[in-house]
Amino acid sequence: MSEFEEKVRAAFSAEFAGSEPAADLRQRAIRKAVESGRRPLRGPGQHPWPTRSRWVRRTALAAAVALVTLGGGIYARDAVNRAGTAVQPTPSATVYGPFEAFGKLAAPAIHLPAGGFGGGGGGALQSTGPPPYYGPARLSWAGKFPSLPPTAPVYRYPLSDPPADDAFAARLGAVPARGLPEFGPQVRQYSGPGPFDLGIGPSVQLNHVDTTGLPLFSLVYSPRAPALLPRQPPMSDSQARATAASFLVTHGLTPNWPSRVSVAPFWSSSLEEPIYAVRYQRLVDLGGGTKAGLVDAAGQPLGLRVDVAAGGTVVEVTGLRPASEQPAAYPLEAEQGAVQGALTAPPGQSVAPSVVPTVALTRVQLVYTGVVREGFVYLEPAYLFSGIFREADIPQEKLVLIAAVVSKDIRP
Amino acid sequence: MGQADRLLPEAVGGNASAFDRLIGPLVEPGYRLAFAMLGIREDAEDAVQEATISAWRSLHRLQDESAARSWFLAIVANQCRSTRRGRWWSVVKLAEPVRRGAGPEDQTVERTDLQRALQRLDPDERLALFLRYYMDLGLSEVAAVLNISETAAKSRIHRAAKRLRPVLTVPEVLT
Numbered sequence: 001m002s003e004f005e006e007k008v009r010a011a012f013s014a015e016f017a018g019s020e021p022a023a024d025l026r027q028r029a030i031r032k033a034v035e036s037g038r039r040p041l042r043g044p045g046q047h048p049w050p051t052r053s054r055w056v057r058r059t060a061l062a063a064a065v066a067l068v069t070l071g072g073g074i075y076a077r078d079a080v081n082r083a084g085t086a087v088q089p090t091p092s093a094t095v096y097g098p099f100e101a102f103g104k105l106a107a108p109a110i111h112l113p114a115g116g117f118g119g120g121g122g123g124a125l126q127s128t129g130p131p132p133y134y135g136p137a138r139l140s141w142a143g144k145f146p147s148l149p150p151t152a153p154v155y156r157y158p159l160s161d162p163p164a165d166d167a168f169a170a171r172l173g174a175v176p177a178r179g180l181p182e183f184g185p186q187v188r189q190y191s192g193p194g195p196f197d198l199g200i201g202p203s204v205q206l207n208h209v210d211t212t213g214l215p216l217f218s219l220v221y222s223p224r225a226p227a228l229l230p231r232q233p234p235m236s237d238s239q240a241r242a243t244a245a246s247f248l249v250t251h252g253l254t255p256n257w258p259s260r261v262s263v264a265p266f267w268s269s270s271l272e273e274p275i276y277a278v279r280y281q282r283l284v285d286l287g288g289g290t291k292a293g294l295v296d297a298a299g300q301p302l303g304l305r306v307d308v309a310a311g312g313t314v315v316e317v318t319g320l321r322p323a324s325e326q327p328a329a330y331p332l333e334a335e336q337g338a339v340q341g342a343l344t345a346p347p348g349q350s351v352a353p354s355v356v357p358t359v360a361l362t363r364v365q366l367v368y369t370g371v372v373r374e375g376f377v378y379l380e381p382a383y384l385f386s387g388i389f390r391e392a393d394i395p396q397e398k399l400v401l402i403a404a405v406v407s408k409d410i411r412p
Numbered sequence: 413m414g415q416a417d418r419l420l421p422e423a424v425g426g427n428a429s430a431f432d433r434l435i436g437p438l439v440e441p442g443y444r445l446a447f448a449m450l451g452i453r454e455d456a457e458d459a460v461q462e463a464t465i466s467a468w469r470s471l472h473r474l475q476d477e478s479a480a481r482s483w484f485l486a487i488v489a490n491q492c493r494s495t496r497r498g499r500w501w502s503v504v505k506l507a508e509p510v511r512r513g514a515g516p517e518d519q520t521v522e523r524t525d526l527q528r529a530l531q532r533l534d535p536d537e538r539l540a541l542f543l544r545y546y547m548d549l550g551l552s553e554v555a556a557v558l559n560i561s562e563t564a565a566k567s568r569i570h571r572a573a574k575r576l577r578p579v580l581t582v583p584e585v586l587t
Contacts, residue, residue, distance in 0.1 A: 033468035392429035
């Protein structure tokens with residue numbers, strides 16, 4: 001090392017005198033990072049917020065994100081009827097349509113989103129629970145199986161329906177467009193309504209966490225729209241909820257299915273203010289007080305999500321493309337078969353840790369998840385098992401998703 | 413595949429212990445980098461904390477485990493730049509005298525002058541010198557952290573070193 005280098009190094013070292021980091025900084029930093037959770041990616045290899053922020057920055061803080069994920073048949077019936085996209089209301093608990101009408105079903109699967117997790121920068125939702133774990137584990141069952149009805153509905157709708165897409169866009173007040181910077185070429189693009197652009201296409205093309213190819217739409221605050229004022233003061237959860245509800249009413253997107261609403265703020269580094277994700281998880285009423293929530297391929301709540309910027313602007317809307325759903329009833333696997341299936345299910349993430357954790361699954365819930373097969377989307381019931389374990393003294397939640405339909409109705 | 417080679421995929425898969433083994437050793441260097449850029453201990457700790465969270469959430473973007481140091485330090489540097497851009501920080505903190513740590517009692521006049529000269533440097537030039545001579549990063553790593561080419565990194569270091577000429581005799585610094 002030259003004399004110059006030594007002197008420069010010494011000068012920098014002198015700056016640190018008396019300013020050593022806290023002894024537990026590493027421990028705190030790692031723990032807080034892991035406990036902060038991860039927001040699943042919205043597409044393989046893509047980091048949702050950097051992707052967004054590129055054009056957000058280009059337009060001088062013109063946008064952020066609001067996701068509205070709509071299951072098929074969730075729109076206000078009158079509005080949908082105006083658009084000509086017939087939507088089946090959620091069937092009652094006792095009327096599920098023809099028995100096993102769709103033949104054998106493909107099994108749903110849970111998995112680590114392609115490319116791992118993302119949502120760094122400003123995009124990660126605040127997590128209220130331990131981060132999910134999809135990798136291998138030695139499993140046991142130590143929970144109580146809920147009382148469930150013997151059958152449940154499966155919903156089916158076409159994977160692609162361009163006329164319905166156009167009708168949906170027209171109902172929203174959007175017109176066909178091309179070359180919109182926020183959407184890929186495989187996405188059907190529309191301009192409008194108002195300051196928004198609309199894209200409809202497979203989930204992976206819209207950079208959504210779901211990687212099964214579910215058809216989605218995304219209503220995004222346009223990069224060509226007037227810039228949003230950054231650094232707006234925070235709003236309360238109830239204000240965000242009211243803003244989201246008002247937006248949905250205005251655009252005829254209010255869900256007509258039961259839902260569980262939650263608000264999760266996250267930081268927008270481009271707007272330098274919080275964004276509030278108002279999430280409506282679609283629930284399927286199975287009767288007897290049993291409701292099953294729709295989840296995405298990572299086991300996270302799915303239904304309707306509205307992100308509201310702190311200034312009160314809804315800036316992006318993304319969700320399942322509206323469709324005409326057909327229901328059919330299928331028998332549900334009972335406890336013994338379900339537990340056996342969970343304990344032997346392949347992991348949703350294949351990388352084997354150096355130490356395979358031992359996990360007692362203590363909870364199971366009936367959920368719904370989307371499966372794409374042979375030109376159709378199936379919303380199928382599934383059992384989501386979970387159990388919390390600790391790795392390096394940090395709690396994580398092992399998730400196992402298996403088909404809830406009896407195995408004879410599942411394709412091998 | 414050795415155990416060390418599996419840290420990255422394990423950490424990407426959500427293994428907290430693997431993440432700690434991969435990124436944990438970089439937290440203190442990250443803090444030092446943040447302190448060099450922000451000059452305030454609390455802000456430096458906050459910045460490295462935020463950077464660690466960002467690293468956890470975007471770990472899948474790290475292609476090569478051997479590049480973890482420059483990758484993480486780049487996140488820290490970006491976080492610090494973001495902090496410096498913040499309205500509150502720029503209005504309030506920059507108006508305050510930077511609370512550098514007190515030097516050793518026997519520090520030489522030359523070192524004091526050098527410290528002052530270092531603090532007067534353009535932040536990017538100061539950062540380049542810090543990475544190269546305090547953290548002992550190679551040119552390629554300095555370039556990666558600064559998100560510039562190796563040639564530009566070399567040029568920036570040289571330019572910064574030349575600005576210290578009134579204080580120090582600058583020999584060939586880029587060998």
